[in-house]
Amino acid sequence: MTKASFPASVLAVALALTACVSINASVIERPAVDGVVLLNEANPALAALPRIEATATVHGQTHVFNGPALIDVAALAANIQQPVRGSDLGIVVVVIARDGYVAAFGVGELDAATSGRTILLADQVDGRPLPDSDGPWRVVVAGDTRGARMVRMVERIEVIQP
Helix, strand or coil, rough: CCCCCHHHHHHHHHHHHHHHHEEEEEEHHHHHHHHEEEECCCHHHHCCCCCEEEEEECCCCCEEEEEEHHHHHCCCCCCCCCCCHHHHHEEEEEEECCCCCCEEEEHHHEEEEHHCCCCEECEECCCEECCCCCCEEEEEEECCCCCCCCCEEEEEEEEECC
16 A cells, blocks of 8 residues: 555545444434334223233243233334334334333344244233233243343333334
């Protein structure tokens, strides 16, 4: 490399990195929420969803949870085709709890046909309503080795589409 070409290549790399940072910063600063599901027991669309079961271990104890699949709940706010494919794989579902705890899921992992996993929004545990300390809604991620994404006291679900 000659001395004359070195500064030009450094400048080209610097400009490319600046462009990447600018693109990423705009995505982070202004995410668009395309749909919201507010969770309340009076929501007839939520009550009409099919229910599924998942077994999960919480604090060393195994329980059977029951409720709608989280992908079905998210589909109340956005057009999500199942099985998920194509551009729908970029959809992000954000779960927000009453205490401010947040977890995000890619739609591909919510789709059991794609991921082979069961992820649901439970309102029952072991055949009873969730206790007040966990409910009225809790995300259950069957197969997770830690409970970090098993958000309890869920009150809102946001769907962000690319």
